[in-house]
Amino acid sequence: MSNYKIETKCVQGGYTPKNGEPRQIPIIQSTTFRYDTSEDMGKLFDLEASGYFYSRLQNPTCDTVAAKICEMEGGTAAMLTSSGQAANFYATFNIANCGDHVISSSTIYGGTFNLFAVTMKKMGIDFTFVSPDCTEEELEAAFRPNTKAVFGETIANPALTVLDIEKFAKAAHAHGVPLIIDNTFATPVNCRPFEWGADIVTHSTTKYMDGHGAAVGGCIVDSGKFDWMAHKEKFPGLCTPDDSYHGIVYAEKFGQGGAFITKATAQLMRDFGSTPAPQSAFLLNLGLESLHVRMARHCENAQAVAEFLEAHAKITWVNYAGLPSNKYYELAKKYMPNGTCGVVSFGVKGGRKAAEKFMKALRLAAIETHVADARTCCLHPASATHRQMNDEELIAAGVSGDLVRLSCGIENADDLIADLAQALETV
Numbered sequence: 001m002s003n004y005k006i007e008t009k010c011v012q013g014g015y016t017p018k019n020g021e022p023r024q025i026p027i028i029q030s031t032t033f034r035y036d037t038s039e040d041m042g043k044l045f046d047l048e049a050s051g052y053f054y055s056r057l058q059n060p061t062c063d064t065v066a067a068k069i070c071e072m073e074g075g076t077a078a079m080l081t082s083s084g085q086a087a088n089f090y091a092t093f094n095i096a097n098c099g100d101h102v103i104s105s106s107t108i109y110g111g112t113f114n115l116f117a118v119t120m121k122k123m124g125i126d127f128t129f130v131s132p133d134c135t136e137e138e139l140e141a142a143f144r145p146n147t148k149a150v151f152g153e154t155i156a157n158p159a160l161t162v163l164d165i166e167k168f169a170k171a172a173h174a175h176g177v178p179l180i181i182d183n184t185f186a187t188p189v190n191c192r193p194f195e196w197g198a199d200i201v202t203h204s205t206t207k208y209m210d211g212h213g214a215a216v217g218g219c220i221v222d223s224g225k226f227d228w229m230a231h232k233e234k235f236p237g238l239c240t241p242d243d244s245y246h247g248i249v250y251a252e253k254f255g256q257g258g259a260f261i262t263k264a265t266a267q268l269m270r271d272f273g274s275t276p277a278p279q280s281a282f283l284l285n286l287g288l289e290s291l292h293v294r295m296a297r298h299c300e301n302a303q304a305v306a307e308f309l310e311a312h313a314k315i316t317w318v319n320y321a322g323l324p325s326n327k328y329y330e331l332a333k334k335y336m337p338n339g340t341c342g343v344v345s346f347g348v349k350g351g352r353k354a355a356e357k358f359m360k361a362l363r364l365a366a367i368e369t370h371v372a373d374a375r376t377c378c379l380h381p382a383s384a385t386h387r388q389m390n391d392e393e394l395i396a397a398g399v400s401g402d403l404v405r406l407s408c409g410i411e412n413a414d415d416l417i418a419d420l421a422q423a424l425e426t427v
């Protein structure tokens with residue numbers, strides 16, 4: 001599959017049935033797998049042979065879908081997780097231990113920010129947050145001797161900033177650490193971070209990849225390009241013996257292309273168990289089969305909506321990287337020449353009250369705490385996810401009272417614009 005274009009990988013990647021086998025991927029709804037001898041099973045437990053024994057660690061349906069995403073991103077190994085949160089936790093915790101430090105872009109998903117700044121901090125891992133627009137010098141200054149990774153989002157949710165992946169990759173590599181990119185909003189259809197120097201990619205598959213609001217899920221993909229053994233002293237978890245597997249050294253036994261995902265599966269999935277259901281992986285695969293078609297339409301609709309809003313007298317500002325007036329227009333062109341995503345944010349003239357009134361009047365766009373769905377949805381963070389905050393706190397969080405986040409679906413753009421136009425008439 002590796003020579004095929006992204007569209008072909010979306011449809012056919014990860015699974016090639018043999019003569020007489022099911023055309024669609026089989027759902028292996030089984031927690032366990034049968035073996036002839038204890039020796040056979042013992043080899044699996046020692047990681048001496050590959051195979052399935054218990055679905056908390058690995059399941060064939062999940063692995064088939066992970067293999068498709070791996071091909072789409074151009075990686076060497078991948079695993080599914082039960083959520084995007086689990087994917088970002090595993091991706092960082094797989095290399096950062098208590099006493100270590102990670103640098104992250106400050107404009108990241110709120111859930112990830114909480115995971116890093118609160119929960120992982122309690123585990124003894126320190127995070128420094130830098131602006132995605134920081135200079136090379138500012139980025140450089142954030143590194144410490146115990147820094148183990150750099151993290152950012154291709155397009156941040158909900159700030160919609162675009163990350164200069166090459167700038168972040170260069171700094172990470174100069175310090176002998178990998179760059180982890182959450183590629184949820186762009187998807188591999190619009191951006192493949194490995195082509196720009198990223199080492200690990202994560203996804204909340206709950207968003208565009210699923211695309212129908214059907215199943216929560218996540219994914220981690222390894223590019224296989226990071227040489228762990230060359231920075232042995234920084235990554236003891238990958239480069240020194242694992243006592244829980246008779247002293248195997250992941251980076252030696254599974255090589256540069258397999259070590260990261262094998263360790264995350266064998267240790268983190270074994271111990272934390274954030275396993276997706278095979279049924280959810282099947283649903284995710286259905287979404288992936290049309291991802292390339294849907295992304296193009298999401299972007300086309302968002303572009304039309306953003307242009308309509310920008311020209312509207314009752315709109316004070318519009319944030320969408322596809323608009324030439326946007327700060328990230330040039331970066332978006334470089335990293336995502338075919339479009340960014342379907343999410344647009346904007347301010348309604350009259351502030352908080354006007355935004356609430358406007359949202360109430362919408363007919364097609366449903367109010368939901370969700371984005372990246374085939375159906376258009378919207379959220380007024382000041383009265384939902386951020387409602388405990390007063391006006392000053394909102395501004396500090398980068399969420400103004402007038403901000404509306406609109407996730408453009410794949411309906412007809414004229415209908416979406418007509419809905420926005422009639423709702424704006426009420427304010």
Ligand SMILES: *Cc1c(COP(=O)(O)O)cnc(C)c1O
Pocket residue numbers: 083084085086088109111112153156157182184185203204205206207216217218
């Ligand atoms: C939603 C989201 C997550 C978290 O994913 P869940 O599947 O909800 O756990 C992580 N990163 C980004 C960019 C997201 O949009």
